[in-house]
Amino acid sequence: MSVVLATYNIKGGVGKTSAAVNLSYLAAGAGAPTLLWDLDPQGAATYLFRVRPKVRGGARKLVGLQSEVEGLIKGTDHPGLDLLPADFSYRHMDLALDGFKKPTRRLHRVLEPLEDEYEFIFLDCPPSISLVSESVFEAADALLVPIVPATLSARTFAQLEAVVGRGPQVLAFFSMVDGRKRLHRAVMEELRAARANVLDAAIPTSTDVERMGLERDVVAAFAPRASPATAAYAELWAEITARLHRGGV
């Protein structure tokens, strides 16, 4: 049985794709067969792995279970890490899902044939509240939620928890953190104290993370081991796996 982890936030530009790509790389690197499904029609994760953003039959056939999902998967340059690419048709995935009975079960059913093959399946989700995100909540064992420390963080997080409801385990972590800003430090301290599911590991604002788009690879593959971003993702992954065991997923 795969553990399904979705990087999700209602807001865009908070480091979802960076987290999905780097964490899935770390999972695979530790020896666990891992799949990343790039659900975002913008296809940033797909671009980073240098794969063509094209899925035969598009979103409709895929969520209609008419495509054989095994045949759509691409191996990345990293052993043990595969990608189910993005496709521009994913922008209409809501419509595609809406045409089916129990639409929110569809993503789960797409992944069913892969459960024996992968230990971890990451879903990189588009920022929105939609039928797609509801399907993601049904399919995922845990949501990994990047939060940018700002005055409204707590509010955004509360909204998100309301949307998720009694769905998957929610694990939040701070992203794009500038340790020099007092405000960042204060917000983090406050939210961590108030919420048990806000993790200690945090991803700093880093040129290495920004360089990913240029290098078209995961941070650990081009940045030195000592890079703060590399270390931060490793800490984050260790904390997530520890929490997953405790959470019983």
Added chain:
Amino acid sequence: MTAGELLPPDDMTLAAAGEALASRLPVRGGDVRPTRRSYYDTFDGLLYAAGRSLVHEDGHLELVERDSGAVLCRAAADRPAKPLFARELEPGPLRDTLADLAGARALLALVELRGRERRFDVLDDERKTVVRLALAEPAVNGHTHLRARLRITPVRGYDKELARVRATLEADLGFIAADQPLVDEAVRATGAVPGGVSPKVELALRGEQRADAAAVAVLRRLLEVMEANLEGAIADLDSEFLHDFRVSLRRSRSVQRELRRVFPPEPLQHFRAEFRWLQQVTGDSRDLDVYVLEFGDFRELVPEAMRSDLDPLLGVLEARRRDARLKMEKALRSERAVSLLGEWRSLLDGLEALDSAERPTAAQPIAEVAGARIRKVYRRMRKMGAEIGPDSPAEAYHELRKKGKELRYLLELFGAPLYPGEVVRPMIKTLKALQDVLGRHQDREVQRATLHALAAEVARRRDGTGAVMAMGALVGRLAEDEQAARLQFAERFAAFAAKDQRRLVRDTFA
């Protein structure tokens, strides 16, 4: 032919082959590096039979499809230093897949290849790796050098690119498909045979063949299996070595008994007695192997709250198993055992040349001799079974089971190669169904007696009282199951002894 491996043109060096492919394909990498690649399989080649290879390299174990070279699953792991069991791996797809393929068998090192290697990634125009190539000059276990070869590892989802790369390598650069995977060539270089040692007999016999010649062919093969499994049984590499050794031994004894009239009586009597001894000196070890292996099933039989109470019993079984294995090793290493197998081989080698005056069925066609035995044992079983009811003594069930084994071996060793499969196969199936019930009955009977016999020793252990109480619950469940087997017997036996089955036996083995 193997799709995943190519040989460079005859006189091409590693360096030249590397330059050649870099000149025609968009590649990255290619530095020369040392490699160490180890292959694993079970003794009987279960992975080979499933078209798989297990490889350790660069801190990972990989399960590879033999033909295509595609990596099916992998996991970080140290290089196994001793026989590896699937259950010892970290949880995950590799462990699950290997457990399905290898079951209780140990994965043993087949061969290790060392040498120099140049690895290339073939890129597309996004500079994405679409095929991986490794050009290697391997040496088997560090000395026997094999011809250089190119290993192709497909990247999932890039089949068209793979086909193009192969076409370039073969049509433009003169590489040719290897006729066998590297691992097979390496295994042959060590003097072994790829695919491991099967415990199966699977001989092509002819119906008109002399009965003594057919018996010799079968018995020689069984002896081969015994000899092949002997060292592994003594070293306890896994439980199946001893099991396969004993099955072949029992099958040999069955042939000695059923085809006794192809042998001269005097030496046969000696070998039958000696083989019985061999069976006895290996019996305790096998029984205790099974108790320890299947201890989990025992645990499941008692109420959940009592399960951990059984642990002291496992301790006693393991201690007894160690003692039994020491005794067995001593017996199997004894002059008596060593010379026995050699003398048995000599008898088989010379049997056909011996005077046939004392061997009345030796020159008769094997189909006739084996057919008559099958008919006779079947008839005997029908009689024995007809007299068995729910209140019969356990001994009656046990005797029928022993006869059933005779029939099964006759059918498998001689029936299958000599008579129509559409008769023999279903007959073996019906017989197996009957034997399963009889076996369960007998196992439960023996297990209950064993638990009684062990109770005093278990009681003396720490937490022994709780264990003995849990054993009491277990004995109760075993007795219930024994009773259930008795109730199932009538139905299974009816199918075995049915009228159309009787007619089929009479007509086929006439």
